[in-house]
Amino acid sequence: MLRRFTPVLLTLIVVALGVTALAARPDTSAPRRTADYVVLAGVAGLRWSDVDPQTTPTLWRMAQQGSIGSLSTRSAHRPTCPVDGWLTLGAGSYAGWNGSRQPGGCPPAGVTVEQPDGIGANLPDQEGVVAYNADRQPWGTVPGSLSESVRCSVAVGPGAAVAAARPFGRVDRYAPALPADPAGLLGSCVLSIVDLGAVSGTDPADRRADARRADEALAKVLAARPQRSLVLVAGVSDTESPARLHVVVADGPGWEHGWLTSASTGREGYLQLVDLAPTALIALGRPMPERLFLGRPAVKVDGRPDDLATAISAPADADREAAAQRSVAGWFFALLAAAQVVLAIAVLPLLRRARRLAGPHSPPPVSRRIVATVELLLVAVALAVPAALLADAVPWWRGEHAGAYFALVTVALIVGGTALVRFAPGHDRTLGPLGAVAGLATLVVGADVLSGARLQLNGVVGYSALEGGRFSGLGTVGLGVFLAGSLLSAGWLAQRVRRQWRPMVVVAVGGLAVVVIGSPYLGADSIGAIALTAGVAVAAAISTGGWLTISRLVWATMAGLALTIGFAVVDLRRPVEERGALGRFLTALGEGTGGLTVHRSSTANFQTLVNSPLTVLAVVGLLLVWFALLQPWGGLMRLFGIYPAIRAALAGTALAAVIAGLLGGAALDVAGAAAALVVPMAALASLRVLDHSTDRTLPGTGNPRPGGLDGPPGGAPPDDAPDGGRPDDGGEARAVDGDAPTTGAGEPSDGPRAGGPDEGGADGTDDAGARPAGRDAAKVPAARTPGAVESARSGAVAGRSDAGAR
Template structure:
């Protein structure tokens, strides 16, 4: 009865842990009406490096008394050109002005503005732009959603006209430039959008001149601002091929001296361009449009230092993010190449690792060579956590940041490898695997618990410039963390009686589910759902046996229960507070779910064909399938001897595939997990093959079945598959209650080994 109820109890535990982790939300101040007027002043290309007390004194004083942040100007195209940025601002979603432009460039674009009545204006190209965004782009943005949400709006300049134009092209009130006294114009509507120009130029002097001109225009806007108004200054776009972070400043009642943040970023000091439209409506107390914005209202939070120190932080982050893109490319390329070279080196060792008891056989590989390859496998498995930890050192400030990162990472890999080499139990079969997994969980988990500072703009993290993620676990972090958590759980479970192994798997990996899914920590609900699925599969087969239909059914039920529980909780929240799963289900309900599915499939395909992690995943799968799982590969023997490790690796495969597909990153999660799991699987297989001819010496007074079924992680686990007619395999040294009867070693409670009738070494024929 206990055996029958155990899957039910474990499934309930997984469901409770998963829903608890995903249901809670960080407490943020709810945006409320703070202004009677909102003025959005946009400057294309304005970055924090352009702001100082001498060049931009007006903006400097405004930033001192207001709230500031780094603005990601992501749009439907990359890079975000000025027209794309202005259109995205007015749409509140990722939009693009036109598809007729060379990829990766920002050509000069002009917008036709007609003024038939001299008061408002009309954009004749607006209908074409709306059709392009609605029909040909995966985001389905509606240009003009911001202006449609207010009674009237004012636009000053051609860029502002693009942002303020309604979907049919009408601009309520328009002026090509600021009048001599803009007070009456800015006070005529509750929403005003002003184009202050563009900061661009090939030289520093040109950028300084453009920033000074924009600052003079801003001074006129601030002097004419209506009473009780919120003024937002934003660098709305890039001006060249480089994707950069830009200026965001909010000044008005309730926005004094803080950091800007929003629910889309989840990190203080960072906002997105799509957040400005909902911020304006929330400040005015206006309802959001029927077609939801992608962005969320920004809020001001405390903790900002002096302005000079505050600006230094985004500048340093900008420099790190700029160097991160190039370094990450060659790091993962080199890692994939190194793992493939190690796979080639491991193949002959696997073929010759098994000891031959007959008179003929291949010469064994020298122990020093095997030991060296084992250390290289450990180093390869530790490369990703070492690269994550390397971001604790400011390598991006060096003259040659790539070499600085390589040096720091190499030192950390050597230190980690030495630590694993000298841990107690290193000589046991599972010793290195458990040590590497525990070290990885410690590094990644500590970073997540302390705010994921190492992953932000890190080489193995995510870039704020890309605009995809700003807090929590990134794609690579999720892959190595879920693999390390499951392997750690499997290693611990192998050291207890088999009846307790599923409980150990649930307890250890369930804590990892909480860390991954909690909005306070990992903030990755898709990753938590994926890890729950992998945990469910691992728990039901950790005690041995095969993945039967009933066991698979319980695993699926547990994973689906967590997903449904999260969906119910998320859908009960207001629309502006929902997570990705809640927004997707709401879109399915109102008939617009095709857009998220299209975006996910497009992202999966693009990532599949362009990411170096795809090579890691495929290379790891080929090595496992065509080598390690072969009769001479040792992995099947490892699985039969250590069922908890088999369960952990099976759960890792399930979780990595689910997390990648649902997260829109294809095989990237699997590639990151493979970078840890495959080297450790190869090392453990080498050691298992090295003990393949060992035999347990029966103890006097005990039956052979009793010796074979010793408690712990004995090699002859009664639940593991044992070929009929063979001797029960020996217990691996140092891993359980029984021990291998190695040559030259005798114990008082064991019979002496029976001499072999044939020499174990090859005999040369004379």
Template sequence: MLRRLAPALLTVLVVALGVTALAARPPRSTPQQHTADFVVLAGIAGLRWEDVDPQSTPTLWRMAQDGSIGSLSVRSAHRPTCPVDGWLTLGAGSFAAWNGSRPADGCPATGVAVEQPDGIGANLPDQESVVQYNQQQLSWGALPGSLSESVRCSVAVGPGAAVAAARPFGRVDRYAPGLPADPRVLLGSCVLSIVDLGTVDGVDPAARAQAARAADAQLARVLAARPPRSLVLVAGISDTAQPSRLHVAIADGPGWERGWLTSASTGRDGYLQLVDLAPTALAALGRPMPERLFLGRPALSTGGRPAEETEAINAPADADREAAAQRTVSGGFFTLLAGVQVLLAIAMVPLLRRARPRAGPTGPAPVPARVVAVAELLLVAAALTVPAALLADAVPWWRGEHPGWIFAGVTALLVAAGTAAVRFAPGYAGTLGPIGAVAGLTTLVVGLDVLTGARLQLNGVVGYSALQGGRYAGLGTVGLGVFLASALLSAGWLAQRVQRGWRPAVMVAVGGLAVLMVGSAYLGADPVGAIALTAGLCVAAAISAGGWLTITRLVWAAMAALAVAIGFAVVDLRRPAAERGSLGRFLSALGDGTGGFTVHRSSAANFETLVNSPLTVLAVAGALLVWFALLQPWGGLMRLFGIYPAVRAALAGTAVAAVLGGVLDGAALDVVGAAAALVVPMAALASLRVLGHAADRTRPGVSRSFSDDADGGAGPGGAGPAGGGDGPTGGGGPPGAGHPGPVTGPPAAQPAPGEPVEPTPVGAVEPPGTPVRRPDGPSEAAGTSAARLPRQATRSSTEVAAP
């Protein structure tokens, strides 16, 4: 009865863990409601934190000292975000873009036509075509002018501000081409004012400093004329050329003193999105928000800012440098990693074909032991490259003159240190020793980063970039792939060392902790990844004790993942709209008829990533090596699966979780590629070792523990390629197939209980009547049981000397 109830009980446990992880939310302060009577949005296109200093921009410096600051990601529907796109996105509260042609590597030089038929307002004749372009041809469904439509009256100063303040039909309520001599009356005529303070452009430091100085002087006039009880938001509203950068965000007003800016859309202190500015203005004014139209969330002011002002203001500038360096280094790193692993996979094929010792006097010469040892170390180093690159971001390599070379040197040192640690770790000589060490080390590195706020993920080479605007906290795509692979491999390694009946429980215990870390909003903040990992974990737990992945077991796994998704969806939909996660927002969009945009964006992201990402090459190369080499009769992986069913379960669960996580998250094969960078080298190494021990035999009558892997043992009696006594078919294999190394020495008499036993060499003849240990029964006389042994264990007449 307990065996029948075990799958159901484990499924319930996994579901409970998953829903618990996804439902819990960290306490956050609520957006400040109706804290201002007026809001002034001042935009300076291209302004970065490196342009702000006490001498050239004293007004901006004082605002940064007294108010809340952050790094602004200016993502829009086009990349780069040109000034007109940035102003349009500000007014839409969603990712928008101006229609028309633009150069491939920059922004159009043409201005925006602004008509002023009277002396009060203005009109944008192109606004209607821009609205149609965003509503019908772009996948975000943005409605330009949504911010102005949410208030009764708005003021625009300058052409860029007119783009942001224009209503969907093109009307600007009040407009001035520039700041008047006394801006008090104009800024106090409406509750919302949008001011264009100019553009900071170019790469010449002197030219940028001059433009920033002019914008700072205009900002001083705005602050001098600001209405009472007003909130002033200053933003570097856009890029001006490739590549994208992080920009200035400052909030100054009641309740915004000396803090970090953040929002629910980023979940990271010190980071804000351009689409967050419109909800922030409406929240401060106490006005309702068009939830269906706004993608951003109101900004918050949080604590934790350094007391030293120079240190606090330099932190966003350092983040901008790191993000810019990450863009340059990341592509080269993954391209190099894919190339090295492809070459290593090609080199593994002849080693695998010659790894099995020859059983007779003829056959291919064995590979020298030194070559095999070097190949194993290279495989370990390849598997540790991604976690080493993640750990390298603890060193500020981006501050150097040659950041790429510094990053490469730090990563190489960490790879060498990790490889040495694995090589000299206890149990390295065992078949599963390297797998356990590499998986455990990777889980430790990624897990500690997640537990400490995922600081190495943000703007990291193997993490995610704030410039992309997709993720700012938790686990990224590469981190998810590596973490789920290492966690499941660690669970499989531990499960293999316990009795068969306890293996599903061990898999659930270790994998359940991984689900908690991935799905928790406090930690990994990836509900889709947690759901995918739940499915993979259930598959692994179902087959960890042996047997095939039957329809029943697959249904249990699918039901568990579906139950986690449904449970979280119910909890998420009960939250306020501003606090919902990605799954809750998607279901809400399905309910109001806008879910098609999300599906279209996910499909487009999958296709773009599939075509352009180097991780796709890693995924495809790993799949080819597994299918055309490792899974072949000479490849050794099937033999490994038969001897170690818990490892087979972990690899199967990793494949399921990685595929689901990538497709559902819009990352195509990136999650699979990241997982393959760890799993495939370890599978190849374990296959090499299993093949190297394929001709070994243990002494007849020797009893071996299921959990004994210190010497590569395979449990009682060993196992053959088709599965051992613990394998997928439940049948026996050649005794001691997992025994390490060549065996030498003459046979000896049956030892007393507890006495150490020396293995019997292949080709030696046992005296008649010697007891033979069978995996499925008691000891029998060798002379009477040879016919009942598996065929792989019998020896031909050419291998046995005549009596």
């Protein structure tokens, strides 16, 4: 009965941990009405490096008394040109102008604005823009949603007219430029949108001149602002490629001296362009439109330094880091993919010659130095991603040669991590390097997440604020590494305990990883938590050996579904503006607009699959595993037979990575990041298993004779053999760490049959689930004659085509 109810209990534990982590959320409630008027002032291309007391004194004083942040200006097009930025501002969702453009360039800036009555204006191209965003873009964006949510709006300048135009093209009140005294104009409607110009070019003198003109126009706006008004100043777009982070400042009642953030970013000091429209409506106390904005209302958080220069240095430095990250990340992943390919090719002949065959025609073994060198290279390439993540603790982006500094720091960290693994206790064991690398990777990513994921943001292997996809928690690469590292660590630990305790170990370690990934305070990735839950359930089900039967698969599926349903119920009980990705998707399904979400996810999967270098890592890893490691000469099947908990961990990693990538719109990126860690370690462990495939167990002791049967008899039992290495559990040898009986180097021995007693786990049973015919045949006599051993060995060598298969 206990065995029958064990899957149920494990499923309930994983689901309870996951729902507990996902249910608790930070307080992100948006402020209610704080102003009678809102003025949105935009300056295309304005960055924090353009702001100083001499060039922009008005903006400097405004930032001193208000709240500030970095603005990600993502739109439906990349780069976000001024007309795209203004359109996105007025839509509250990612929008794009339907004018022709060159790749990486912007369309002509001219926008036709008609003034038939001298009061308002009309944009004749607006209907075509609305149709373009409805039919050609996957966001369901309706340009003009902000102006449709208020009774009256004012636009000053052509860019503001694009933002304030209603879906049919009408602008309620319009002025081509700021009048000498704009007080009457700004006070005529509750919402005013003002185009203050643009800051463009790369020459510092030109940028200062543009910023000075924009600051002078801002001074006129602040002098004429209505009473109890909120003024938002934002760098609404880029003016050239590549994209950058821009200025955002909020000044008004309740916005004094803080950082700006929103639920869409979850990161102090960061806003998205799509957050400005809901912020304006919330400040005015107006309801949101029926079709939800993609943005979330901005809020003020405390903790900003008193000195404005010190406070501004943080977003300015983040802009430099994000710009450097884009150029460095490309060649880093390209080099990593190339290194994986080279090592995959180099390891093939070693696998073919690692196993020493009987007879005079056996090929000579590969030099131990070559094998040791390849092992170190496999460890180094597996640690490349964690080292690159840790490298962002050093401000490499501030130097003139940012890429070279990053390479030096990363190489130094890889060398240090490889040395740590090489000289760690237990390195000579078959699973020693695998456990050490998995533990290091999990520790690096987990420590970063627990400390606020500061290394993830704008990191080379993290996510970029310029992309606007994620600002906090675990990124795609970090998720893949953490999934693989935590499951491999769980499998390594489970292999060291008795068979009946292995599912508990896997659930304990995997459950903690689910909490870290799913908690909104930490990883903030509900899809990743659901995917890992499925992986943990599968790993726990087969960690004791055997196949993934229908009943085990059912319980694993039920665990993932139960966690999904639990989180969905919790998420749907929250207010609409506070729901997560799953809650918003279910809401869209209920409203009949869920197809847009599915379309966006499928589009993102396809684009990522085609363009991401991580796809190469996933494909190369799959090819190496399928066509080499899983072959009879590859060693992985033998590894699975001897160490069933490692087989369980690898199966759970593959399942979790694929689910997380497909549901999260990341295609094979999560699997590629996981493969960068898993595949080199699987190859290394396979090499070691094959290298010791001809070791034999001494009769009556359960200990291998050094040098195989030709070695000297006797010898002290290994340190990890309990009770002096005496046979246990019906004469089957066992070891404390879950290895089979070991040689002096701690390697498993190979009994007369593949998967026989000599390859047993901690309890001495056949962990892969295969058993000899008949109950009595499961027990092997503790003492065997040398002749019987030699006869068994000859039969095994002669008939073995798949030494590790069950």
